[in-house]
Amino acid sequence: MSILVYVNSNGDKIAKNGFEVVTYGKKIGDVTVVTNGNASESTLSELGKYGASKVLVDRSFEGIDGQQVAKMVVAAAEKEGSNTILFSADVYGKAIAPRVSVKLSAGLVSGATGLPQSDGTISVNVFSGKAFGQLKVNTDKKVISLLPNSIPLEEVGGTASIEEFDGNVGESKVKVTGTKVPEGDIPLTEAELVVSAGRGMKGPENWGMIEELAKELGAATACSRPVADSGWRPHHEHVGQTGVAIRPNLYIAIGISGAIQHLAGVNGSKVMVVINTDEEAPFFKAADYGVIGDAFEVVPRLIEAVKKFKASN
Amino acid sequence: MKILVCISKSPDTTTKISFTENDTKFNEDGVKYIINPQDEWYALVKGIELKEANGGTVTTITVGTAEDDAIIRKALAIGADDAVRIDLKATDASQVATEIANYAKSEGYDIILLGSQTIDYNGSQIAGMLAEHLDLPFIAEAESMELSGNTAKLDQEIVGGVQSVEVDLPFVVSCTKGMAEQRIPNMRGIMAARTKPLKVVPASGANEYTSFVKYSLPAPKSAVKLIDPNNMDELVELLHTEAKVI
Numbered sequence: 049m050s051i052l053v054y055v056n057s058n059g060d061k062i063a064k065n066g067f068e069v070v071t072y073g074k075k076i077g078d079v080t081v082v083t084n085g086n087a088s089e090s091t092l093s094e095l096g097k098y099g100a101s102k103v104l105v106d107r108s109f110e111g112i113d114g115q116q117v118a119k120m121v122v123a124a125a126e127k128e129g130s131n132t133i134l135f136s137a138d139v140y141g142k143a144i145a146p147r148v149s150v151k152l153s154a155g156l157v158s159g160a161t162g163l164p165q166s167d168g169t170i171s172v173n174v175f176s177g178k179a180f181g182q183l184k185v186n187t188d189k190k191v192i193s194l195l196p197n198s199i200p201l202e203e204v205g206g207t208a209s210i211e212e213f214d215g216n217v218g219e220s221k222v223k224v225t226g227t228k229v230p231e232g233d234i235p236l237t238e239a240e241l242v243v244s245a246g247r248g249m250k251g252p253e254n255w256g257m258i259e260e261l262a263k264e265l266g267a268a269t270a271c272s273r274p275v276a277d278s279g280w281r282p283h284h285e286h287v288g289q290t291g292v293a294i295r296p297n298l299y300i301a302i303g304i305s306g307a308i309q310h311l312a313g314v315n316g317s318k319v320m321v322v323i324n325t326d327e328e329a330p331f332f333k334a335a336d337y338g339v340i341g342d343a344f345e346v347v348p349r350l351i352e353a354v355k356k357f358k359a360s361n
Numbered sequence: 362m363k364i365l366v367c368i369s370k371s372p373d374t375t376t377k378i379s380f381t382e383n384d385t386k387f388n389e390d391g392v393k394y395i396i397n398p399q400d401e402w403y404a405l406v407k408g409i410e411l412k413e414a415n416g417g418t419v420t421t422i423t424v425g426t427a428e429d430d431a432i433i434r435k436a437l438a439i440g441a442d443d444a445v446r447i448d449l450k451a452t453d454a455s456q457v458a459t460e461i462a463n464y465a466k467s468e469g470y471d472i473i474l475l476g477s478q479t480i481d482y483n484g485s486q487i488a489g490m491l492a493e494h495l496d497l498p499f500i501a502e503a504e505s506m507e508l509s510g511n512t513a514k515l516d517q518e519i520v521g522g523v524q525s526v527e528v529d530l531p532f533v534v535s536c537t538k539g540m541a542e543q544r545i546p547n548m549r550g551i552m553a554a555r556t557k558p559l560k561v562v563p564a565s566g567a568n569e570y571t572s573f574v575k576y577s578l579p580a581p582k583s584a585v586k587l588i589d590p591n592n593m594d595e596l597v598e599l600l601h602t603e604a605k606v607i
Contacts, residue, residue: 146489149455150494156486156570156571157571158454169575176483184574186568222500225527226524227524290399315579337604340587361601
């Protein structure tokens with residue numbers, strides 16, 4: 049079965065969630081990747097390692113305009129005879145996959161967390177991660193977007209042929225005038241480790257130790273809603289029901305009580321650690337490891353412990 | 362200027378989730394419904410701000426049954442001028458988007474606003490589908506928008522940062538935190554909402570492309586393992602050897 053996977057290779061870079069979707073596709077069929085822009089052959093050939101047998105690249109346009117990319121993806125699906133189209137459910141996939149589903153009159157599974165089951169249904173998170181749903185697609189053509197960090201990468205060591213391709217995408221109606229992507233920061237939705245802090249930190253001036261702990265661990269930083277609402281941290285760091293939903297391997301919550309709305313955004317995490325002075329904080333019921341103590345004393349000790357661990361491993 | 366805001370009902374954020382009929386249906390017993398927060402706080406209020414600055418009308422549209430009228434009246438109390446309800450109980454995003462598109466295509470809206478996601482099914486699908494049906498540009502996850510003349514300047518969240526874009530009317534935009542601030546309806550708004558027009562239109566018969574066949578709840582967590590706050594070496598060791606996450 050031919051599976052078509054859209055991968056974002058802008059900036060000559062493919063993010064981990066791009067390779068995740070190739071791994072996912074390889075488990076259900078023969079993977080062709082479609083991408084656009086000026087990525088080098090060596091970058092694109094990385095896709096072969098994870099199981100892509102072919103990469104179609106449209107060199108006629110750059111960027112991630114939803115209307116253009118959707119046209120390209122549909123043209124590639126027709127060329128390859130693919131009835132299953134895969135995306136990552138990041139902000140780009142969320143904008144493009146719905147368009148492709150309309151163009152192909154195909155059912156969309158948005159935010160899949162696993163492979164199709166034997167009955168054909170696919171699991172997704174519902175109610176902001178408070179529950180799971182098995183979704184059945186009633187159409188022959190299917191569009192699936194995969195939640196980042198839902199499947200471990202698997203190298204199969206293949207090679208991909210790279211083919212130039214023209215998706216006839218036309219002009220973009222959206223003009224990009226600037227981007228601000230802080231250098232060196234790990235995007236929250238892609239991060240395997242996340243250090244998050246709440247009102248217990250008392251003020252934005254105390255975030256130095258949070259950032260230092262994150263840096264030592266190679267983690268992204270996040271925060272609770274009151275912290276983002278108070279302007280202590282940028283909005284895009286807010287995790288929870290009305291912010292970003294994440295599913296890292298490790299989530300460390302510092303000075304966050306663990307209201308149901310916050311837990312909804314993070315309970316897909318594999319392991320959760322809570323550090324809080326209040327032993328009655330609801331987070332202790334959700335976490336795997338808990339430390340009852342003052343963040344201002346515990347976090348510096350944890351930073352030292354992580355440094356020591358890194359030095360000896 | 363004609364502004365359309367898509368609003369959906371969702372269970373209150375504190376709702377305990379459970380299922381009935383052999384785990385095939387969401388248990389609505391005792392559930393309090395609200396306007397989906399992103400639709401209300403960001404999309405609706407931004408729509409009203411645009412109207413206040415530029416003139417025009419704000420219409421809300423909802424696909425739902427008479428049970429949804431309470432949240433629609435609340436949107437009118439906050440400041441929408443009129444409302445449309447497409448009379449259909451729907452759970453499939455394709456069906457909802459097609460119904461809204463079939464209504465909107467002959468109305469000539471300048472801006473269509475939605476919340477970035479609903480807190481019940483979390484799919485973030487309707488906005489992109491609607492934009493495709495109407496052949497319009499779509500700006501996802503916008504955190505600010507300024508309109509001058511026929512052109513809007515927006516900042517949108519992208520992976521790891523923010524992107525600034527410009528787009529001409531008409532377009533579809535999904536709104537996230539930063540776009541606007543929640544407004545509490547005042548008594549005058551609540552009184553006025555009772556007599557504002559709420560038009561109920563029949564569904565156009567769009568197909569359901571997907572259906573949920575079963576739901577489940579996460580397995581109960583085992584008890585938290587407490588670590589001595591003076592012994593962070595132990596925590597790091599457990600995260601390495603037991604949890605295997607570092």
